Amino acid sequence: MDVQQEVIEIFTRTKALLRGHFVLRSGLHSGHFFQCAQVCQYMPEVERLGTLLKAKLDGLEFTTVFSPAMGGLVIGQEIARQARSRFIFAEKEQNVLVMRRGFTIAPGEKILVVEDVITRGGRVQECLDIITKAGGQPVAVAVLVDRSQGQAKFSVPTISLLEMSYPTYPADQLPPELAALPATKPGS
Secondary structure: OOOOHHHHHHHHHHEEEEEEEEEEOOEEEEEEEOHHHHOOOOOOOOOOHHHHHOOOOOOOOOOEEEEEEEHHHHHHHHHHHHOOOOEEEEEOOEEEEOOOOOOOOOOEEEEEEEEEEEEEHHHHHHHHHHHHOOOEEEEEEEEEEEEEOOOOEEEEEEEEEEEEEOOOHHHHHOOHEEEHHHHHHHHO
């Protein structure tokens, strides 16, 4: 089984890949949703996903992993654990990500941003901005699932374990089959 098939199997088995009508954090609508919190309940699967993602980071130098809360916390910490690096995170304050809890970034500190899923990449960009403003050096973005259809672009390379390009739609452009289903906001 190749890596993509294994990852899809893990997401499906743990009910992390959902089907229905979902309103994403970005405000877009989709017939598919990655609820990574479901897979993150199971540490053997988290460890396996971390191992697979970390393998794609071969040769990348970083001393710290930085993740946005909530989605990136579990996989970010797992990547940091496997890399034997420091782990810090940003959390929402008035709907904006900020560093709290006494976390600091040293000038020039090499930092890997880890997130679970990106659609537009807004939270990842906020993390990159926090790192840069603090004088750190972002080296890459690593994500479990990139569902941006190649649209999420950052100032550093993006490494994804899985690229799934399920279509997303603005609320006023829903296809009839999606519009017929009740919309849910599963959270991110």
